[in-house]
Amino acid sequence: MSTVSDDPLYRDPSLAQFYDAANRWGPDFDFCVKLAEGAQSALDLGCGTGELTAALAATRIVTGVDPAAAMLDIGRSRPGGDRVEWVEGDARIVRLGRKYDLVVLTGHAFQVFLTEEDQRSALATIAAHLSPAGRFVFDTRNPGFRGERDVRHSSVRQLEHAQLGTVEASDESHYDEATGILSYENVYRVRATGERFAGRSKILYTPRDKLSGMMRDAGLTVDVWYGDWEGSPFHVRSREIIPVGRLA
Numbered sequence: 001m002s003t004v005s006d007d008p009l010y011r012d013p014s015l016a017q018f019y020d021a022a023n024r025w026g027p028d029f030d031f032c033v034k035l036a037e038g039a040q041s042a043l044d045l046g047c048g049t050g051e052l053t054a055a056l057a058a059t060r061i062v063t064g065v066d067p068a069a070a071m072l073d074i075g076r077s078r079p080g081g082d083r084v085e086w087v088e089g090d091a092r093i094v095r096l097g098r099k100y101d102l103v104v105l106t107g108h109a110f111q112v113f114l115t116e117e118d119q120r121s122a123l124a125t126i127a128a129h130l131s132p133a134g135r136f137v138f139d140t141r142n143p144g145f146r147g148e149r150d151v152r153h154s155s156v157r158q159l160e161h162a163q164l165g166t167v168e169a170s171d172e173s174h175y176d177e178a179t180g181i182l183s184y185e186n187v188y189r190v191r192a193t194g195e196r197f198a199g200r201s202k203i204l205y206t207p208r209d210k211l212s213g214m215m216r217d218a219g220l221t222v223d224v225w226y227g228d229w230e231g232s233p234f235h236v237r238s239r240e241i242i243p244v245g246r247l248a
């Protein structure tokens with residue numbers, strides 16, 4: 001079982017500090033907020049810096065689980081962070097002894113699980129925490145989508161960091177068709193000082209049909225497969241695979 005210590009992007013505070021500037025609130029979080037309507041409790045697995053977690057906690061009981069203390073520290077200090085129960089834990093094995101009306105894994109957190117065994121463990125954790133009428137949602141990029149995964153060098157993007165000012169972000173990646181693993185490096189350069197921060201990581205791409213079988217084995221049933229966060233139905237070339245479901 002690999003651990004988060006393999007993943008400097010989240011473990012290392014000097015890299016985690018760029019997460020929010022590089023990943024802004026988007027349609028994925030809008031979707032989850034809407035799905036949470038009526039839910040009295042929510043569990044955010046792989047919650048990271050907790051922007052969604054804190055938003056969900058405005059009107060319900062919310063737990064955020066992530067193994068990266070550097071990410072959780074950012075979550076704790078954000079507005080509304082004091083309403084969240086933050087748990088430093090691993091979504092493959094954590095058992096909170098409670099059930100939730102909604103379980104989410106956003107930001108493609110599902111793709112950090114690099115083996116089928118780890119994926120199955122994460123799905124079992126979702127099932128173990130769903131209330132009888134509870135729902136889950138997560139996203140994983142579709143290997144059938146020929147897009148960014150084939151781009152080896154991204155163009156430089158400009159980010160605005162609250163304390164450091166303008167940051168130039170770029171990445172380089174390599175996709176291994178045989179294993180479905182994308183290896184990538186994120187690079188951040190602070191324009192004012194020239195300081196450079198870089199970290200490597202890996203994510204796994206899984207076809208929808210394989211995922212579907214694993215979910216069935218975990219005791220989960222899918223009500224709808226979406227292909228993007230705008231709510232388009234899934235098709236073989238969709239950018240995303242987004243199952244919304246419940247206990248079977």
Ligand SMILES: C[S@@+](CC[C@H](N)C(=O)[O-])C[C@H]1O[C@@H](n2cnc3c(N)ncnc32)[C@H](O)[C@@H]1O
Nearest residue numbers: 010046047048066068071090091106107109112
């Ligand atoms: C791309 S970030 C997504 C963060 C957040 N969900 C979002 O939407 O912004 C992936 C997160 O997964 C977390 N992670 C890595 N290994 C994990 C594990 N075994 N269990 C739970 N989370 C894990 C990382 O620490 C990181 O915070």
